[in-house]
Amino acid sequence: MDVFTTNFGTIDWIIVLVYICIPVVIGILVRKYVRQLSDFIVAGRSLRLFIAIATMTGTELGLVTVMYNAEMGFLHGFSAFHIAVIEFSCILAIGLTGFIVYRLRQKKVMTIPEFYEERFGRKVRIVGGTILALGGILNMGLFLQAGARFMMGVTGYSNPAGLQLFMSVMLIMVLIYTVLGGMVSVVLNDFLQFVVLSIGMLIGCYFIIVKIGWGSLFEVPAPVDTGSWFNPVAKGSELGPIYVIFMVVLSLSAGALWQSGTLRALSAKSPKVAKQLYTxxxxxYMARRVIPMFWGISAFIFVSQTPQLLAAFQGPEPLNSQFGMPIFLAKVIPSGFLGLLAAGMFAAFMSTHDSYLLSWSSVITQDIIAPLKKNRLSDTMRLLITRISIVCIGLFLLIWGLWFEAPVSLWNYMAVTGTIYLAGAFTVVVAGLYWKKASTTGAMIALFAGLLAILGIGPWTQGENVSWYLTDKFFGVTAFIIAFLGMVVGSYLFPDKQKLKEAG
Amino acid sequence: MNWEFLWKFILIFTLSTYSVLVVIVFFGGLKNIVDMLKDLKMPADQSE
Known part of the structure; x- marks a missing residue:
């Protein structure tokens, strides 16, 4: 069997091409609803519960999400499911308690750094905004690459030039409708994409279960270790206890403070709706992990039973493991359904991209440029800067995606680049909301501590038998610990003068 | 701990609850969209 053999046919191409025009049309139609900056960034804070759920899922369930989770399933088997359980528990806990999101929504801020300024001053906002934009844009640096690999795997287009072609076309489509319609356009597209993608994913699961067989799904494939296929903390597992701890702090902080997700809570009609949204x-959040991981696991089982495919993935010049899931889907899902699934996935790609582009560009405008100009920018100028930022970030993504190959798995790259922002942000926001003694110096130290996480994508993390203190998970956990200690020590040693006066 | 049983349960739980959520959000979301567009249009209409 040829590696890139696919069921993807003409009818599937037609379905995909028709589908990708829809968001652009919506972007043009909703322009009339965007009159001011808050309409563009937080949809006028008018999101009700169900549309908020759809748009939050649309954002957090992107093609890249499907790709990195499928890769985790492909590489680590069912043991990867622990990430899904941890994330589900963290999001549910945030929803039930309102931890962070309730108070943030009450404050009516549009971005997290806006809160930094309110609590710690303008300098913290600018520094926090810059680190957020840096971590966030790096984090989405491989979105295009992963999306293009999915499309190549599913369509069977194995020409190396295909990667560049797919990336460029996908980027242009997203830029057009995000620049035009802002958050209103994003919300409507997210809803449509939530529906199409969810149905596509559930149908995909049906075909996979039929193909592999329910019983065979839980048999450990021959080439892997039995213990670590199911148990994330088994002896010899590449994951291990430090990784699980990293996932807990990462899921809690990202759940509450990942700008694109939190933007939905800040766009909610009321603080109560923000809480319900998380619940x-x-x-x-669980489905966005479990379903793609399940596809990745099934893909590995399929590959392990097909000698040509096994040789392609484990030979001297192995294919990137991200190709495992799309190549598998291309062979087991019939034509027609494959087109629907690809359209759903493409929709997922766009729904994540639009929200992330909007998130990071609004941070650049609101939290870096506007404070530097001492907030003397008009709404029109801010809208223009936001739109220009969207295009600039898009160009960066294209260049970074073509040039950079992550030394670790896609999810681990995402986790580490996310930590650049999250380690500091989580500490600063939690301390700012719940600890009166938190000071500006403590906040600055915590924010800069997050930058340590960037070491987790260095070339020293690559290869086998890497020392534990040079692994991405170690740098990730360390960044959180140092940020926390920095906040506590900095606040005690350098308390804010104004608060000292009030206390005195 | 029986990991295999746990992951089987998680898989079935996820597929079933997510299917129900999709149906609820689809119908609830349609109504929400109509209301949202009314909200966004309202200030301009009032000023006319």
């Missing part, structure tokens, strides 16, 4: 979304 309900815990199910879709």
């Amino acid at each position: 309900w979304s815990s199910i879709s």
